[in-house]
Amino acid sequence: MLTIWGRTNSVNVKKVLWAVHELEVPHERIDAGGAFGLVNDAEYRAMNPNGLVPLLKDGDLVLWESNAILRYLCAKFGAGSLWAEDPAERAIGDKWMDWATSNLAGPYRDVFWNLVRMTPETRDDAAVERGRTACSALLARVDQALADKPYLSGETFRMGDIPLACFAYGWYEMPIERPHLPNLDAWYARVRERPAFATAVAVPLT
Ligand SMILES: N[C@@H](CCC(=O)N[C@@H](CS)C(=O)NCC(=O)O)C(=O)O
Structure with missing residues (x-):
């Protein structure tokens, strides 16, 4: 096991x-x-x-x-389900996994860490705002990518959607101002319907 x-x-x-x-x-x-x-x-x-x-x-x-x-x-x-067998098809979603780590994780952490893990006395409000602004700009790129397909992986939910959806949970749960990104909203509504999302991701932010 x-x-x-x-x-x-x-x-x-x-x-x-x-x-x-x-x-x-x-x-x-x-x-x-x-x-x-x-x-x-x-x-x-x-x-x-x-x-x-x-x-x-x-x-x-x-x-x-x-x-x-x-x-x-x-x-x-996950062959044929989360793992697309065709390398080109798989690459469409795969790139978003590393994109999330190398681009989004840093500014997301500034927002999350300060809002969720710090007390009001120790919170760095400037870092929250810097991170929120940076995340908003980055997520606008995700919104654009979702303009012509339901999932970051293409027509089907696959591996490449998972990391960004984990960050998206925190993004949508935190008490922050979020830009209007309709494709991102629609994608998030789709992925959060999955039972495994409820089990593994939708736990209170701590
Ligand atoms: N690039 C690594 C980052 C791992 C990472 O930073 N993990 C955090 C939790 S999200 C951690 O272990 N923090 C220290 C701790 O929990 O004690 C990965 O994607 O696995």
């Missing part, structure tokens, strides 16, 4: 949990990171020298980096 280490309130852990629930892959999950600690123990560091979550173990394979884990799970268990 697969083992996944990671606290359920982590956006990166949510990507992996969504995939295993969507694909109905038997797994056990061990709380780690944040208040649960464990990530600095020598045994954990031997598996993930970064001391971060998520972490996956499947037999002899030990894997970290949420997008790499997501690709692995979808390739192994």
Whole structure:
């Protein structure tokens, strides 16, 4: 059976949990990171020298980096569903996974960390506004990409939609001003209908 280490309130852990629930892959999950600690123990560091979550173990394979884990799970268990067999079709959604990590994650974290994890006394309001402005501009690109297709992966919901939808949950849940992005709104309404979204992603922001 697969083992996944990671606290359920982590956006990166949510990507992996969504995939295993969507694909109905038997797994056990061990709380780690944040208040649960464990990530600095020598045994954990031997598996993930970064001391971060998520972490996956499947037999002899030990894997970290949420997008790499997501690709692995979808390739192994999701052929024809989350994993498009055709490389060109798969690439359409795949690029959004790394785009989300390298572009959106930083400014999203500024908003999320300050609004959700800080107290009003320790909150950096300027960072919230900087992050919100940057996220708004980035999400406008996603809105544009969704103008001619229902999903970031194309005509069908696939792996490439998962990471952005995990960030979108926080974006729509936080008490912030959001720009009018109708294609993004419609896509989010579609993805949040999925039962695995309710199980793995829609947990209170903490
Ligand atoms: N690029 C990594 C980032 C992983 C990451 O930053 N994880 C955060 C949680 S979202 C973490 O482990 N923080 C420390 C902790 O939870 O103790 C990935 O996508 O897996």
